[in-house]
Amino acid sequence: MTTLEDYLEKNADRMDKMINRYFGDVYGDLFRASAHLLLAGGKRLRPAVVSLAADAVTKGSSYDLLPAALALELTHNFTLIHDDIMDGDVTRRGVPTVHTVWGEPTAILAGDVLYAKAFEFICISDAGNLEKVRAVRMLARTCTEICEGQSMDIAFEARRDVSEAEYLEMVAKKTGVLYGAAAAIGGVLAGANPIQADALYQFGVNSGVAFQIQDDLIDLYASSEKSGKDRASDIREGKQTLIAITAREKGLDLAPYQRELTGAEIDDLIARLEDAGVIDEVRATAIERAVVAKEALSVLPDSEEKRLLGEIADFFVNRGN
């Protein structure tokens, strides 16, 4: 029986090889900029979801869908490059961001190149043409929604009254739908029927939302070895995360913490959030989304891959705990 850890490692190796083949030896600033974050590593979780979803539909028979799996990683990387420009971030995955190295114009174009390549790689997968057209449409709609999510995220920065519903919509669009597309595209290209494809999409979206909420928790707790400079960055920047929104609803305003914080101040804040029940409530929302994600898989026949998809949803809410 394959463990999720083994599967993810094998998947990452496979993706790294493909990425090296297509992007490892490119010529010119534009293509080196496109390859920069791809070559900086990453868990390749979205490609893993594509492949597992495909194999869950076909009960483990093999399809050459690796190009489509790579397409989802390329889409993710295109959004990272453009988001980093908008957010003014200077490092990612331990390396300088693309615009920091090559400047904004080349970074905009580098993202645009990966965007195009994503659609190209869907088309060169080994699948039927009707299925490819469906996958292209799904990826296109997903990209529009990701843009909406990022646009909401930017708009939220100027507000202190974001509701939980608004936050969850933003996160579903910014992070959820790409996992939804990963699962559904894997399924569709492998011949999923509409009920299966929809179930896989729901699995992905809910897993992705759970992933993002857990990410917010990880940002707060981070590693105890880290200084106040690295921990609780969302709170120090006044970001409207589910933690901040839930705290506000419970009468705990985080605005006074929007400044440099010492490690002791962060520890104190965490204790206050825990005492007020904020952390338990946020964690419960993440776990609930993971449960919904796993329940969506019930329409699929039991298989090793279905089990691993379920474990991915659990992994998303257990990371960093």
Next chain:
Amino acid sequence: MTTLEDYLEKNADRMDKMINRYFGDVYGDLFRASAHLLLAGGKRLRPAVVSLAADAVTKGSSYDLLPAALALELTHNFTLIHDDIMDGDVTRRGVPTVHTVWGEPTAILAGDVLYAKAFEFICISDAGNLEKVRAVRMLARTCTEICEGQSMDIAFEARRDVSEAEYLEMVAKKTGVLYGAAAAIGGVLAGANPIQADALYQFGVNSGVAFQIQDDLIDLYASSEKSGKDRASDIREGKQTLIAITAREKGLDLAPYQRELTGAEIDDLIARLEDAGVIDEVRATAIERAVVAKEALSVLPDSEEKRLLGEIADFFVNRGN
């Protein structure tokens, strides 16, 4: 017999209606920003090439390829929005550029939304699935090349030794390939065989190069009613156009003109360029490309649409004369 002028007007009306239907009443900053330049008008030349190419292949039988025609206009508009950010341009089509109104982050996202919509609209055209997959691949490869062209254009700004061959490669990528894709995608979706599709692509690329060279000439001459502030902007900005490159090859350095110029100085410069044979040579290159474009069409059966495609190539090099 339809004149090209009538055809283009009818086509623009048709596209304007579609654009209004899909983008005329959108909600939120992101989608309004996406629609901004689309709604500001334009000749809709790329959609015209899609439709004419399709009808030239099927000898005028009707296909519902309007969504694909729109897809090419969306692709063009996405590149305009991103290019305007990179180039810091403040007006286009008589309206403020997208980033000037909504800021750079929303402008990046607005371009990304149109990018996605372009692929979506290819998929909802009335054509076979194999043909749609081919069209998507073609559009994806084209977008990568457009990014390369823009990247070369930016790199050329720092150089004064750009060769004619380098310039023509840049222009082919930045402007030519999208016309190539327009013609080939129209043809492919209408059932063109590979020889016809390739011929249409060559028609489009060469027409597009001719179009851009003529654009450079128009920038120099512009309307005599205009002040020195609007005329010869390429020369005042030191851009490496075919005019500047040809002038340099003939021993006429335009670097001293990289400054504010009076109308009289521009008139004097034009006279010097004409005397040195620069203008004749540049114009000859544009006309040669239009001839090559029209010759490529010889593999297609004679039809009203084939004639109109040929007239488009002529129109591209006669505009503004």
